[in-house]
Amino acid sequence: MNIGILGAGNIGGPLGRHWAAAGHRVTFGSRDPGRLASLVEPLGEGARAASYAEAAGAGEVVLLAVPHPALDGLLRRLAGRLAGKTVIDATSPIGVSDDGLFVSVLGPDLTQGSRTAERLPESAVARAFCHFPDELLWSRGTRQPHFWGMGTASDDPGARQVTETLVHDAGFVPVHLGGLKESAALDPGGALFGHVSTAAGLRAAAGR
Template structure:
C-alpha cells in the first residue's frame, strides 16, 4: 500500500518502520520535512519525507499521529485532499482530572473517532494504535509479533478490513470494538487506554 503518516513522532515513526518492513511505501508528512531526514533515510527507498499535503496526495490510507491540539485544525485544512482515503486516527485527546486521572478533553459522550469522522465527512475513519503505550509499539510488534492485541473501531467495513491488515502488518492482533461512537474505551480514561494485553484480554477488559 501507499501509506501517509501525518506526524513522525513516537507513534508515526515506529509504525512507519513496521510498514516499510512489511513491504509498504510510506510517506512521512511534516511541517518541516527536512528535519526527518536522519530518521527516514535509513528506512530505504520505500520511505520518504514530505509536507502534510504531499503525504496525503501520495497515499491511499493516512495515519493521523500529530499532537492532539493540532489535529482539528489540520483536518480542517486537509479534508478535501483526504476525501475518499481511509484515515486511521491514532491520536489521543488526553487530559488529567483534578484527581490525577487520565480523561478525554472532548465533550462528554464524544469519542475521538466520531469527532474525526464529523470533520472528514468524505473519508472513512477508523481508530487504532491510540490506546497502546507508544514506547512499546516497536518492541512489542517486533519481538513478540502477533501476540499482543490492538483495539480498533470503524463504521465502514472496507476501512475496517484495511486497518486490521495494517495492524497485523505492524505485528499486532486486531480487536474490533464496534463503531466509532462505541470507541470510548480507546480514548483517555477508557477501559483500554494504556492497557497492554492479548486479544482475549482486551476483549475481556472491554466487556466483549
C-alpha cells in the same frame, strides 16, 4: 499500500518503520521534512519525507499521528486531500481530571473517532494505535510479533479491513470493538487506554 503518515513522532515513526519493513510505501508528513532524514534514509526506497499536504495526497490510507491540539487545524487544511481515503486516527484527546485520572477533553458523550468522522465526512475513518503506550509500539511489534492485541473501531467495512491489515503488519493482533460511537474504550479514561494485553485480554477488559 501507499500510506501517508501525518506526524513522524512517537506513534508515526515506529509504525512507519513497521509498515516499510512489511513492504508498504510510506510517506512521512512533517512541518519540516528535512528533519526526518535519520528516520527515512535507513528505510530505503519505500519511504520518504514530505509536507503534510504531500503525505496526505500520496497515501491511499492516511494515519493521523500529530499531537491532538494540532489536529483540528490540520484537518481543516487537508480535508479535501483526505476525501475518498481511509483515515486511521491514532490521536488521543488526553486530559487529566482534578483527581489525577486520565480523561478525554472531548467529554464523556463524544468519542475521538466520531469527532474525526464529523470533520472528514468524505473519508472512511477508523481508530487504532491510540490506546497502546507509544514507547512500546516498536519493541512489542518486533520482539513479540502477533502476541499483543490492538483495539480498533470503524463504521466502514472497507476501513476496518484496511486497518486490521495494517495492525497485523505492525506486529499486533487487531481487536475490533465496533463502530466509532462505541470506541470510548480506546480514548483517554477508557477501559483500554494504556492497557497492554493479548487480544483475549483486551476483549475481556472492554467487556466484549
